Amino acid sequence: MDIKEVTASVSDELKLFRERYKSVLHSSNSLVDKVSRYVLRQQGKQIRPLLVLLSAKVFGEVGDSAYRGAIMVELLHSATLIHDDVVDGAEMRRGIPSINALWKNKISVLIGDYLLSKGLLYSLENNDYRSLHLVSEAVKRMSEGELLQIQKTRSLDITEEDYLSVIADKTGSLIATSCAIGAASATSSEEDIASLKSYGEYLGLAFQIRDDLLDYTGDSKKTGKQLGIDIKDRKITLPLIHALLHSEKTEQNRIKSILKSSKQRAVRSRDVIAFVREKGGLDYAATVAEGFASKAIESIAHFPENDARRSLERLVDFVMKRQH
Amino acid sequence: MDIKEVTASVSDELKLFRERYKSVLHSSNSLVDKVSRYVLRQQGKQIRPLLVLLSAKVFGEVGDSAYRGAIMVELLHSATLIHDDVVDGAEMRRGIPSINALWKNKISVLIGDYLLSKGLLYSLENNDYRSLHLVSEAVKRMSEGELLQIQKTRSLDITEEDYLSVIADKTGSLIATSCAIGAASATSSEEDIASLKSYGEYLGLAFQIRDDLLDYTGDSKKTGKQLGIDIKDRKITLPLIHALLHSEKTEQNRIKSILKSSKQRAVRSRDVIAFVREKGGLDYAATVAEGFASKAIESIAHFPENDARRSLERLVDFVMKRQH
Numbered sequence: 001m002d003i004k005e006v007t008a009s010v011s012d013e014l015k016l017f018r019e020r021y022k023s024v025l026h027s028s029n030s031l032v033d034k035v036s037r038y039v040l041r042q043q044g045k046q047i048r049p050l051l052v053l054l055s056a057k058v059f060g061e062v063g064d065s066a067y068r069g070a071i072m073v074e075l076l077h078s079a080t081l082i083h084d085d086v087v088d089g090a091e092m093r094r095g096i097p098s099i100n101a102l103w104k105n106k107i108s109v110l111i112g113d114y115l116l117s118k119g120l121l122y123s124l125e126n127n128d129y130r131s132l133h134l135v136s137e138a139v140k141r142m143s144e145g146e147l148l149q150i151q152k153t154r155s156l157d158i159t160e161e162d163y164l165s166v167i168a169d170k171t172g173s174l175i176a177t178s179c180a181i182g183a184a185s186a187t188s189s190e191e192d193i194a195s196l197k198s199y200g201e202y203l204g205l206a207f208q209i210r211d212d213l214l215d216y217t218g219d220s221k222k223t224g225k226q227l228g229i230d231i232k233d234r235k236i237t238l239p240l241i242h243a244l245l246h247s248e249k250t251e252q253n254r255i256k257s258i259l260k261s262s263k264q265r266a267v268r269s270r271d272v273i274a275f276v277r278e279k280g281g282l283d284y285a286a287t288v289a290e291g292f293a294s295k296a297i298e299s300i301a302h303f304p305e306n307d308a309r310r311s312l313e314r315l316v317d318f319v320m321k322r323q324h
Numbered sequence: 325m326d327i328k329e330v331t332a333s334v335s336d337e338l339k340l341f342r343e344r345y346k347s348v349l350h351s352s353n354s355l356v357d358k359v360s361r362y363v364l365r366q367q368g369k370q371i372r373p374l375l376v377l378l379s380a381k382v383f384g385e386v387g388d389s390a391y392r393g394a395i396m397v398e399l400l401h402s403a404t405l406i407h408d409d410v411v412d413g414a415e416m417r418r419g420i421p422s423i424n425a426l427w428k429n430k431i432s433v434l435i436g437d438y439l440l441s442k443g444l445l446y447s448l449e450n451n452d453y454r455s456l457h458l459v460s461e462a463v464k465r466m467s468e469g470e471l472l473q474i475q476k477t478r479s480l481d482i483t484e485e486d487y488l489s490v491i492a493d494k495t496g497s498l499i500a501t502s503c504a505i506g507a508a509s510a511t512s513s514e515e516d517i518a519s520l521k522s523y524g525e526y527l528g529l530a531f532q533i534r535d536d537l538l539d540y541t542g543d544s545k546k547t548g549k550q551l552g553i554d555i556k557d558r559k560i561t562l563p564l565i566h567a568l569l570h571s572e573k574t575e576q577n578r579i580k581s582i583l584k585s586s587k588q589r590a591v592r593s594r595d596v597i598a599f600v601r602e603k604g605g606l607d608y609a610a611t612v613a614e615g616f617a618s619k620a621i622e623s624i625a626h627f628p629e630n631d632a633r634r635s636l637e638r639l640v641d642f643v644m645k646r647q648h
Contacts, residue, residue, distance in 0.1 A: 029468060029471060029472060029475070030475070031471055031472075031474070031475040032468065032471055080437075083433050083434075083437060086429065086433055087429070087430045087433050087434065088430075105410065105411070105429070106411045106412075106474060107471065107474060109407050109410055109411050109433060109436075110407075110411065110467050110470050110471050110474075111467075111471070112433075112437075113404075113407060113436075113440070113463070113466075113467040114464065114467035114468065114471065116437070116440065117460055117463035117464040117467060118464060120444060120460050120463075121460040121461065121463075121464055124453075124456055124457050124460050127453075129448075129451075129453065132448055132456075133448050136441055136444050136445040136448050137445065139437070139440075139441035139444075139445075140438065140441040140442060140445050142437075143434050143435075143437040143438035143441060144353060144356065144438065146434050147353060147355055147356055147431065147434050147435070147438065148353060148355075150355070150430060150431060150434075151353070151354070151355040
């Protein structure tokens, strides 16, 4: 399945979004402009602006406020990715060197701050207060989620509940916000806005669980990520949490002793992957993701059957089937 | 001169601000709460919230909106300091270890993002849109100023104009914004708000030039900063810019060759300090700072002579006389 099947119903709108986004990123400061142009090159699938546009189009209309919302969420998403790469010391982002690899941490932290404030300022200038409320809450949830993750992962005692709370904050919040901003730009029905927001929250959960599963099952050539890199980084995700919970104490201790040592994690990540597979951790995580995917589709089932709604449904499929 | 002479006219208000600020910083996440409590311990003179309160009191009234503004600017200022310390790899902040020294860059970047979004969210929740507009512009200017500084300092060709533009953005903008937020909370006269904003902008310029001068003349025991650390970090400030401009080509080259090498900067910073002093760089920078200090006082000269206005004038004096 190709992302184009999802984007077809808003391809003109996406094109217009990209043009406007590019001009918003332009800066009179030559360094900022250079880094910004590089940010554009690093662009991923732009799922968040896509969701803003689709969530508006479900109600028939993609107006200026939707475009501005799309630009704001993409600015904030880019800002958080740049800070994430600093935080993780990541060398690569989507197959090309990360901003921090090329310009060092100093400039990366500042460019992140700059894009963050630019996004907020852009909405303020246009008096999009509703969008601002939605997005500021998301920014706060994102940093809280990251912090909770760091805290929980360290002690290796993260529960499924903690994990879900972390990914809801880290990934679900901005995706849910994107949908809510799009909906709010085209309807005044609070109920409908809430439905789209739920769709986004569930989609975000399904997306992150699938993403975490790819660390165990992905083809590193396609994902661009080394298999088991989360294990090496001591990121404990759902498959491993489930496997640890459903194993004997002695086996738990064997795996935990690997996880505690960075050297052991580096050389024995394959053992951990085999353990997780054997204990049914992969199947379990896939089932949980399926559950959220269904809930996402249910959340929008009462809307009129139009192209935009179908695209939102296809996006859930795309997320569930993606191999990279 | 003691800062208490400045704060006396709003001592009750400052106390109330500190109580409220402390409760806003409280978080249910234990790691965030721990770091936040440490942020409180690191607290400096809280010049920005002080300016919000004084700028409101000039018009006779310190209302809830002023307190919220004071909390917001202090949250944003704390966030930028934490990111600055990451950016500069600083080990210490106000005599105690920096956040990044204790919790590493990862948590520091995230706590900075968290405080930044918390500040914005706090104002959004209270519908303080005017304050938000003012402060978002300041956040953008601050990151632009930092980026311009990095860019210009690298090539050693920074002009006085560039320098002033950098410090106006980096330091002046949030100080000016603090004054404007305070004024806007107590008066609807755009003219009066603009006067206070000008006061803050000039005060910020004077403050930063004095701060940069202390790198050449300060007592490291009092400032807590090693003498000549800016030179070692290749930060070219006004005294040096002036000295380079007013010296022969051969001498320029001698100094620039020191500045280009990190090793040379480390061992020969005293030579640079002597050069700057001899060329009148210190006197010149002091005169420029005096000029801005006078302009700050002029900006508020037409307001009624009350305790708050006198405190604002004393604050200018304090900035001009401070030795650390």
